[in-house]
Amino acid sequence: MEKIKSLADLKKKREELQSKIELREEGDNVENLVQIKVAMATCGIASGAKQTMEAIIDECKAQNVKAVVSQTGCMGYCYAEPTVEVKKPGQDPIVFGHVDTKKGHDLVTKYIMGGEILEGVIPVNYEKIDK
Secondary structure, X not given: OOOOOOHXXXXXXXXXXXXXXXXXXXXXXXXXXXXXXXXXXXXXHHOOHHHHHHHHXXXXXXXXXXXXXXXXXXXXXXXXOOOEEEEOOOOOOEEEOOOOHHHHHHHHHHHHOOOOOOOOEEOOOOOOOOO
């Protein structure tokens, strides 16, 4: 952890953290943004989900991807942690398993920006009920 030695260092750190918070908590027009949910139950955290989430946030910021990045509880895929659900506007969500920091970067650059499906998609194991 870097030491803060001056007021300028403190302001710089505040700006970095504020931009990460904005990316995570973007509330307006959520349906028109990419929504990324990282499973952060104990199994996910133990598998590196915190680092995965930070990598995704950093890559979204670097690529200027407008997304809501949030954490969620257990998705039920403990065998495939860290798991990440990505929902693009107008599309059904896709859950990816075994998402380390490298794959987190690939999710942003290849799937979200490029439309390329990556390995590790967890098949849907439920049915929707339309009324």
